[in-house]
Amino acid sequence: xxxxxxxxxxxxxxxxxxxxxxxxxxxxxxxxxxxxxxxxxxxxxxxxxxxxxxxxxxxxxxxxxxxxxxxxxxxxxxxxxxxxxxxxxxxxxxxxxxxxxxxxxxxxxxxxxxxxxxxxxxxxxxxxxxxxxxxxxxxxxxxxxxxxxxxxxxxxxxxxxxxxxxxxxxxxxxxxxxxxxxxxxxxxxxxxxxxxxxxxxxxxxxxxxxxxxxxxxxxxxxxxxxxxxxxxxxxxxxxxxxxxxxxxxxxxxxxxxxxxxxxxxxxxxxxxxxxx
Amino acid sequence: xxxxxxxxxxxxxxxxxxxxxxxxxxxxxxxxxxxxxxxxxxxxxxxxxxxxxxxxxxxxxxxxxxxxxxxxxxxxxxxxxxxxxxxxxxxxxxxxxxxxxxxxxxxxxxxxxxxxxxxxxxxxxxxxxxxxxxxxxxxxxxxxxxxxxxxxxxxxxxxxxxxxxxxxxxxxxxxxxxxxxxxxxxxxxxxxxxxxxxxxxxxxxxxxxxx
Numbered sequence: 256x257x258x259x260x261x262x263x264x265x266x267x268x269x270x271x272x273x274x275x276x277x278x279x280x281x282x283x284x285x286x287x288x289x290x291x292x293x294x295x296x297x298x299x300x301x302x303x304x305x306x307x308x309x310x311x312x313x314x315x316x317x318x319x320x321x322x323x324x325x326x327x328x329x330x331x332x333x334x335x336x337x338x339x340x341x342x343x344x345x346x347x348x349x350x351x352x353x354x355x356x357x358x359x360x361x362x363x364x365x366x367x368x369x370x371x372x373x374x375x376x377x378x379x380x381x382x383x384x385x386x387x388x389x390x391x392x393x394x395x396x397x398x399x400x401x402x403x404x405x406x407x408x409x410x411x412x413x414x415x416x417x418x419x420x421x422x423x424x425x426x427x428x429x430x431x432x433x434x435x436x437x438x439x440x441x442x443x444x445x446x447x448x449x450x451x452x453x454x455x456x457x458x459x460x461x462x463x464x465x466x467x468x469x470x471x472x473x474x475x476x477x478x479x480x481x482x483x484x485x486x487x488x489x490x491x492x493x494x495x496x497x498x499x500x501x502x503x504x505x506x507x508x509x510x511x512x513x514x515x516x517x518x519x520x521x522x523x524x525x526x527x528x529x530x531x
Numbered sequence: 532x533x534x535x536x537x538x539x540x541x542x543x544x545x546x547x548x549x550x551x552x553x554x555x556x557x558x559x560x561x562x563x564x565x566x567x568x569x570x571x572x573x574x575x576x577x578x579x580x581x582x583x584x585x586x587x588x589x590x591x592x593x594x595x596x597x598x599x600x601x602x603x604x605x606x607x608x609x610x611x612x613x614x615x616x617x618x619x620x621x622x623x624x625x626x627x628x629x630x631x632x633x634x635x636x637x638x639x640x641x642x643x644x645x646x647x648x649x650x651x652x653x654x655x656x657x658x659x660x661x662x663x664x665x666x667x668x669x670x671x672x673x674x675x676x677x678x679x680x681x682x683x684x685x686x687x688x689x690x691x692x693x694x695x696x697x698x699x700x701x702x703x704x705x706x707x708x709x710x711x712x713x714x715x716x717x718x719x720x721x722x723x724x725x726x727x728x729x730x731x732x733x734x735x736x737x738x739x740x741x742x
C-alpha cells in the first residue's frame with residue numbers, strides 16, 4: 256500500500272517548518288527567560304547546603320548521543336560545586352561517561368583555573384556492573400576504584416584519603432540517560448546507605464524518575480531535559496549553552512502546539528463532513 | 532585545524548545530512564549511513580568492551596597475579612559457557628550461566644525494588660495533605676493521594692467494576708491519561724533537543740555561522 260501523496264507532502268512541509276523554527280533562533284537568539292521549577296531548585300539547594308571541602312560524586316551515566324541535554328547540566332552543576340569549594344570525584348557507569356566527565360572538567364576549569372587534579376577533582380573513570388558497583392562502593396571505595404583514570408592509586412589521591420565508603424560522600428549527582436543511572440543510585444546509595452542523591456536526566460526519562468522526588472527524599476530534585484539545564488544556569492546566574500538553546504526549543508514547541516491544534520481542527524471537520 | 536580533524540568534521544557533516552535526507556524520502560545515502568552506523572557501532576563496542584572490561588577486570592589481573600585471582604576463573608568459565616551457544620549441539624551448556632545470571636539479578640533486584648519502588652513509594656503517599664505551606668501544595672498533596680489510590684484501583688481486576696465502584700476507576704484513567712500526556716510532552720522536548728544538537732553542530736562547527 257503506498258502512502259497518500261498529499262500526506263507525504265504535508266509531512267515534508269512540517270519537517271521543513273520545524274527545521275526553520277529551530278535554525279532561526281539559533282542564529283538570532285531571542286533571549287527569553289526561563290522560570291525556575293521546584294525540582295531544579297531542590298537540586299540547587301542540595302549542592303548549596305553541602306559544606307565546603309566535602310567530597311561529592313558526579314556520576315556521568317550517559318554517552319555522546321544525549322550530551323545535548325546532559326552536558327549543559329553537568330557543566331552548570333560542576334560550576335556550582337566548584338564555586339562552593341566542593342571536591343568532585345567523577346565516575347561513570349557508562350563506558351563513554353569518563354570522556355564526558357573530562358569535557359565537563361575542561362569547561363569548568365575555564366572559570367576555575369586554580370583547581371588542581373587530585374586535590375579538588377579527580378576522574379576515577381568507568382566502572383562496569385551498575386548497581387552492584389554502587390553497592391560495593393558502600394562497603395569499600397578503594398576496592399571498586401583501585402586507580403583513577405590516569406593510573407594513580409586510590410590511596411595516593413589526596414582528596415580521597417579520608418573517603419572509605421559512600422557514607423563519607425556529601426551527595427551523589429547522577430547525570431543519567433538510562434540504565435544504569437539515577438534509579439540505581441537511589442536504590443543502592445540513597446535507600447541502602449543514606450547518601451543524598453540528586454541528578455539530571457533526559458526529558459524522555461524524567462517522568463519515570465519524578466516519583467522519586469517525594470516526601471521520603473529519595474531524590475533531592477531532578478533536572479529533566481534542556482529546559483531544566485537552563486533553569487539551573489539561571490540559578491547559578493550563568494548564561495550557558497542550555498540557555499542559548501532554549502529559544503529554539505520554545506519556538507519549536509510553539510510550532511508543534513499549532514500543528515496539533517490544526518490537526519485536530521481538520522480531523523473535527525473531516526468527521527463532521529462524513530456525518531453530513 | 533589538522534587534516535584528520537577536518538576530515539572527521541566533513542564525515543560527521545556527511546552522515547548527519549545523509550540521515551536527515553530520510554525526512555524527504557528513503558534514499559541510498561540514508562541506507563549507506565544507517566549501515567555504516569550499525570557496523571561501526573558493533574565494532575566500536577566490541578573493542579571498547581574488551582579493553583575496558585575484559586582486559587582490566589580479567590586478563591590483566593590473571594596475568595599479574597594468577598594464584599591470587601583464581602576466583603576470576605569462575606566468571607571466565609561462565610563467559611566461555613555462554614559462548615558455547617554458538618555451537619548448536621552444545622547449546623544447552625549456555626543455560627547454566629544464563630540461569631546464574633537471572634538468579635543473581637533477581638536476588639539483587641528483589642530487595643532493592645521492594646525497598647525503593649514499593650515501601651518507600653507507599654510511605655511517600657502516606658502524607659498529611661495539609662502539611663504543605665501553601666494552597667497549591669495542599670492541592671498537590673490531595674492530587675497525589677487521590678491519583679495514586681485511583682490509579683492503583685484501575686488495575687484491580689478481581690471484581691467486576693460496576694455502579695459506584697466505576698467512579699475511582701474512571702478517575703484513575705484520567706490520572707493515567709494526564710501522565711501519558713506529560714510523558715509525550717517530555718518526549719517531544721527530548722527529540723527537539725536532539726535536533727537542536729545536530730543543527731548547532733552544523734551551524735557552529737561546520738558553517739561557523741554561530742559562536
